[in-house]
Amino acid sequence: VSRYGLIAFASSLDQIGPFARTVSDAALLLEVVSGHDPLDSTSIPEAPADLTSVLDRGVEGMRIGIIEELSGDVVEGIAGDVRARLGEAAAALEAAGATVETTSVPSTVYGLSAYYVIAPAEASSNLARYDGVQYGHRAEGTQNIIEMFTRTRTEGFGDEVKRRIMLGTYALSAGFYDAYYLKALK
Numbered sequence: 001v002s003r004y005g006l007i008a009f010a011s012s013l014d015q016i017g018p019f020a021r022t023v024s025d026a027a028l029l030l031e032v033v034s035g036h037d038p039l040d041s042t043s044i045p046e047a048p049a050d051l052t053s054v055l056d057r058g059v060e061g062m063r064i065g066i067i068e069e070l071s072g073d074v075v076e077g078i079a080g081d082v083r084a085r086l087g088e089a090a091a092a093l094e095a096a097g098a099t100v101e102t103t104s105v106p107s108t109v110y111g112l113s114a115y116y117v118i119a120p121a122e123a124s125s126n127l128a129r130y131d132g133v134q135y136g137h138r139a140e141g142t143q144n145i146i147e148m149f150t151r152t153r154t155e156g157f158g159d160e161v162k163r164r165i166m167l168g169t170y171a172l173s174a175g176f177y178d179a180y181y182l183k184a185l186k
Contacts, residue, residue, distance in 0.1 A: 002037030010122035012185065013115070027051035060097030066090060069108045117171050117184035124168025130156060
């Protein structure tokens with residue numbers, strides 16, 4: 001799916017795709033929005049997959065993995081109703097003929113930490129272009145370029161965005177790029 005036109009937040013994490021109430025609605029929408037886009041250098045130069053024609057194949061014979069570190073009873077931060085829906089989905093897949101197994105992926109415990117380094121670092125870089133000159137909000141009534149940049153970013157970014165930009169700038173600064181950003185990407 002092309003990312004052309006998306007306001008980049010964290011380029012290595014940004015994804016575009018449909019939300020839908022049913023699998024068939026999601027498949028239909030994904031068929032419509034997917035495919036090669038010459039305006040997006042990350043777009044794969046292939047025709048979109050024909051998803052709606054394979055919906056009736058079902059899941060019989062498929063092997064589905066549930067990651068222990070993200071689903072167990074002792075995992076912090078997972079609401080009870082989310083665990084219940086996961087259990088219901090696993091039971092429905094098994095009833096439809098899939099094999100559902102739990103598996104361990106120990107590195108998943110680093111996912112949130114990696115996100116909190118990668119996302120602010122890339123946001124810092126990507127949002128730098130929103131300076132009021134070519135992109136984004138421009139503060140009115142400023143006397144010089146420094147005041148225009150300062151007021152534009154003060155007015156245009158909320159407190160949380162400013163915090164993330166500062167954290168990201170730090171993670172990308174000399175001496176910390178390798179220690180934080182590159183390590184998080186790995």
